[in-house]
Amino acid sequence: MSDEMHEQEEWNPQTAADIAEAASETSSAGQDDALELRAALTQCQQELQEARNAYLRAHADFDNFRKRMRAERDQEFARGSDRVLSELLPIVDNFERALAAVTATSTVASLQEGVELIYRHLISLLERYGITQMEVEGQPFDPKYHDAVARVATTAKPEHTIVGEVQRGYRKNSDVFRPAKVAVAVAPDEPIEE
Amino acid sequence: MAENIIGIDLGTTNSVVAVLENGEPRIIPTAEGSHLCPSVVAFTPSGDRLVGEIARRQMLTHPARTIASIKRRIGTRSTVAVDGRHYTPPEISAMILQKLRDDAESYLGGPARKAVITVPAYFNDAQRQATKDAGRIAGLDVIRIVNEPTAAALAYGMERQQAQTILVWDLGGGTFDVSILSLGGGVFQVRSTNGDTHLGGDDWDVALARHLLSLFHQREGIDLSHDRLALQRLKDAAETAKIQLSALDTTTVNLPFLGAVNGQPRHLEVPMARQDFESLTAGLRERMIGPTTQALYDAKMSATDLDAVILVGGSTRMPIIQQMARDILKQEPVVGINPDEVVALGAAVQGGIISGELDKLVLLDVTPLSLGIEMANGAFARIIPRNTTIPTSETRAFTTSQDNQPAVDVHVLQGERELAAQNKPLGRFSLRGISPAPRGVPRINVTFDIDENGIVHVSAMDQTTGARHQVLVTADSGLTEEEIQAMITEAEALADIDNIILEENELRVQCTQLLQTVNARLDKIANDIPIQDLARLDKGIIRMRQALEAGTAAELRAALDALRDLSVHLIPRDGMTTLEDLDALPPTSAK
Numbered sequence: 165m166s167d168e169m170h171e172q173e174e175w176n177p178q179t180a181a182d183i184a185e186a187a188s189e190t191s192s193a194g195q196d197d198a199l200e201l202r203a204a205l206t207q208c209q210q211e212l213q214e215a216r217n218a219y220l221r222a223h224a225d226f227d228n229f230r231k232r233m234r235a236e237r238d239q240e241f242a243r244g245s246d247r248v249l250s251e252l253l254p255i256v257d258n259f260e261r262a263l264a265a266v267t268a269t270s271t272v273a274s275l276q277e278g279v280e281l282i283y284r285h286l287i288s289l290l291e292r293y294g295i296t297q298m299e300v301e302g303q304p305f306d307p308k309y310h311d312a313v314a315r316v317a318t319t320a321k322p323e324h325t326i327v328g329e330v331q332r333g334y335r336k337n338s339d340v341f342r343p344a345k346v347a348v349a350v351a352p353d354e355p356i357e358e
Numbered sequence: 359m360a361e362n363i364i365g366i367d368l369g370t371t372n373s374v375v376a377v378l379e380n381g382e383p384r385i386i387p388t389a390e391g392s393h394l395c396p397s398v399v400a401f402t403p404s405g406d407r408l409v410g411e412i413a414r415r416q417m418l419t420h421p422a423r424t425i426a427s428i429k430r431r432i433g434t435r436s437t438v439a440v441d442g443r444h445y446t447p448p449e450i451s452a453m454i455l456q457k458l459r460d461d462a463e464s465y466l467g468g469p470a471r472k473a474v475i476t477v478p479a480y481f482n483d484a485q486r487q488a489t490k491d492a493g494r495i496a497g498l499d500v501i502r503i504v505n506e507p508t509a510a511a512l513a514y515g516m517e518r519q520q521a522q523t524i525l526v527w528d529l530g531g532g533t534f535d536v537s538i539l540s541l542g543g544g545v546f547q548v549r550s551t552n553g554d555t556h557l558g559g560d561d562w563d564v565a566l567a568r569h570l571l572s573l574f575h576q577r578e579g580i581d582l583s584h585d586r587l588a589l590q591r592l593k594d595a596a597e598t599a600k601i602q603l604s605a606l607d608t609t610t611v612n613l614p615f616l617g618a619v620n621g622q623p624r625h626l627e628v629p630m631a632r633q634d635f636e637s638l639t640a641g642l643r644e645r646m647i648g649p650t651t652q653a654l655y656d657a658k659m660s661a662t663d664l665d666a667v668i669l670v671g672g673s674t675r676m677p678i679i680q681q682m683a684r685d686i687l688k689q690e691p692v693v694g695i696n697p698d699e700v701v702a703l704g705a706a707v708q709g710g711i712i713s714g715e716l717d718k719l720v721l722l723d724v725t726p727l728s729l730g731i732e733m734a735n736g737a738f739a740r741i742i743p744r745n746t747t748i749p750t751s752e753t754r755a756f757t758t759s760q761d762n763q764p765a766v767d768v769h770v771l772q773g774e775r776e777l778a779a780q781n782k783p784l785g786r787f788s789l790r791g792i793s794p795a796p797r798g799v800p801r802i803n804v805t806f807d808i809d810e811n812g813i814v815h816v817s818a819m820d821q822t823t824g825a826r827h828q829v830l831v832t833a834d835s836g837l838t839e840e841e842i843q844a845m846i847t848e849a850e851a852l853a854d855i856d857n858i859i860l861e862e863n864e865l866r867v868q869c870t871q872l873l874q875t876v877n878a879r880l881d882k883i884a885n886d887i888p889i890q891d892l893a894r895l896d897k898g899i900i901r902m903r904q905a906l907e908a909g910t911a912a913e914l915r916a917a918l919d920a921l922r923d924l925s926v927h928l929i930p931r932d933g934m935t936t937l938e939d940l941d942a943l944p945p946t947s948a949k
Contacts, residue, residue, distance in 0.1 A: 217749070217809075220720065221751075224747040227722060228747050307413070310415065312419045313586070314418070314587055315419065315586075316586075331594075345590065348419045
């Protein structure tokens with residue numbers, strides 16, 4: 165063995181103490197770090213749980229809000245329908261008066277006058293809600309406003325002119341509320357493809 | 359935000375488009391405001407293209423320029439010629455898909471390029487590819503072609519259940535399809551298909567219209583079979599009556615001024631019972647049996663092997679069709695979703711499954727029954743109504759029912775009855791330390807907080823003293839869905855009776871409170887009251903005590919009114935809260 169190999173560092177109590185102290189400090193620092201990290205982790209987990217809880221509650225609140233809105237919308241719809249229906253009742257009353265007024269000696273003219281009055285009342289009710297009648301007879305057919313339900317072969321009118329009304333059409337403001345069901349003139353020899 | 363995937367039911371007569379919103383499939387209305395878009399395309403003489411309702415309206419005037427039911431030709435090499443130009447079926451279908459896409463983008467306010475499109479289960483490869491091509495021509499990325507019966511099953515959430523066998527009846531406007539599916543591992547497989555391509559709701563309308571035509575002829579001697587306008591009215595009235603008879607047992611077909619004899623108007627009014635309509639159309643229903651039997655045979659199963667029957671198509675709303683499902687298929691048919699829309703909704707669900715949107719859904723529970731507390735008069739005060747999504751929290755303020763009440767008893771209950779005693783008790787606690795005060799003055803906040811696991815934290819806090827107490831209860835009723843529904847129905851049926859009992863209870867509470875107040879005042883000022891007036895008061899007090907002991911509600915009410923009257927006139931006010939004021943306080947008092 166060489167002297168070098170045999171050479172050992174003289175044991176220095178001071179150095180050892182320093183080392184021990186350093187080791188102890190390192191260990192203590194390490195433990196502190198670990199404690200700090202654990203505390204931070206716990207806090208993060210808590211915050212995550214709170215955030216998750218808040219998220220679920222917000223989701224549930226929104227769901228409940230949606231349900232309430234749906235229920236309120238249905239109620240509002242029913243209330244709106246009730247309003248219109250109640251306005252029809254006076255018209256029913258007048259029809260009952262008309263029927264009660266029919267006797268063996270009633271004249272058609274006077275009954276007609278009464279029925280026309282009721283009819284005008286109904287039309288003005290519709291107009292109050294923005295609904296107006298379409299006048300279609302003799303007009304060129306336009307699928308935006310008219311629904312062709314019958315063809316009439318004729319040369320008396322230009323082709324695709326409206327020659328009959330099965331069901332009156334109505335507008336609501338500028339939109340089509342109900343298209344008019346109409347009969348449309350076609351050329352007599354036009355083939356009909358079924 | 360991920361791009362929307364729209365679900366499209368590209369039908370023979372009508373098409374529908376839907377999208378998933380917040381995990382729920384919703385129908386997208388057309389630009390015209392309808393949920394259904396007629397599968398009709400037309401080319402005007404001026405070269406414009408019309409699609410949908412507007413094209414349908416002019417079908418009769420321009421039949422050579424209008425193309426309907428193109429779905430019957432998809433997958434074939436046939437073409438349609440208009441103005442010398444030949445269109446393939448995918449090109450025509452693409453025009454319908456383009457309109458649906460445009461309407462969807464307008465509704466969503468953004469692009470809708472990805473789509474799931476449904477096809478009949480019996481479509482072959484060529485037909486499926488042609489449908490996909492139609493989507494591509496319309497500028498859509500068709501991420502999946504789904505069978506219509508599968509889409510219907512998805513709309514009902516059946517993919518989340520255990521393996522099962524499902525039969526789908528699809529009775530639309532013009533066609534009848536039967537499909538048998540089996541579900542395994544989350545995948546639907548078509549076991550067999552059958553149907554009748556010329557049987558639909560329109561046939562029911564025509565049958566009834568023919569009957570009305572015949573009736574009018576018998577009654578009035580007028581044959582309207584060549585009067586197109588009258589025939590149209592009859593057909594419309596027949597369709598309306600059919601729809602009404604799905605909800606009502608009887609209706610009346612009302613057609614004034616339908617025809618004329620010698621210038622005199624003739625009318626038709628026909629009461630129609632549902633069973634009469636069903637008798638008239640029995641032959642049409644019989645045509646559904648053969649294809650159904652064949653489909654079961656081809657799938658090598660019998661009706662008893664089925665786990666579910668789904669009804670699709672507007673015509674399945676007829677109660678007799680649902681009864682047929684019970685009789686022939688031995689199953690209560692699955693209904694609940696609009697049968698005209700269920701296929702499109704299911705296509706949207708499929709889109710959500712593919713995109714993963716449904717996996718990201720936060721699934722929340724709801725409270726199946728209401729939660730609340732018992733009031734002084736025995737009423738059940740709902741704090742969390744049933745069907746509320748949880749987790750949730752709700753606070754309501756209550757007060758005392760007696761003067762100088764030192765504590766309140768919070769009795770937590772679950773149920774739907776108006777009478778607390780009829781509901782299920784979950785827990786109770788007392789909040790003590792309430793400062794002495796006249797009844798109705800203290801403010802006690804009762805809070806119900808339900809967490810995501812259904813655990814209910816009930817707390818009560820005195821706003822004045824800050825005293826607080828709480829209890830934890832579990833609101834899991836352990837009841838099945840059927841039992842819960844039975845409880846709700848029972849509560850609705852007994853609500854009137856419960857309210858009568860509560861009214862009497864409330865009278866008793868008011869009588870007791872008034873007695874206490876009057877006695878307390880008399881203790882102080884009896885010497886100041888003339889003897890004859892005191893005698894009248896005594897009589898009133900005795901009458902009330904007797905009513906409280908054994909009286910009816912009417913006797914209680916009479917005794918209460920009498921003593922109120924006496925005490926107001928005979929006991930002077932001295933600056934304190936009057937008896938009337940106290941009695942007028944709302945009875946929101948915890949026990």
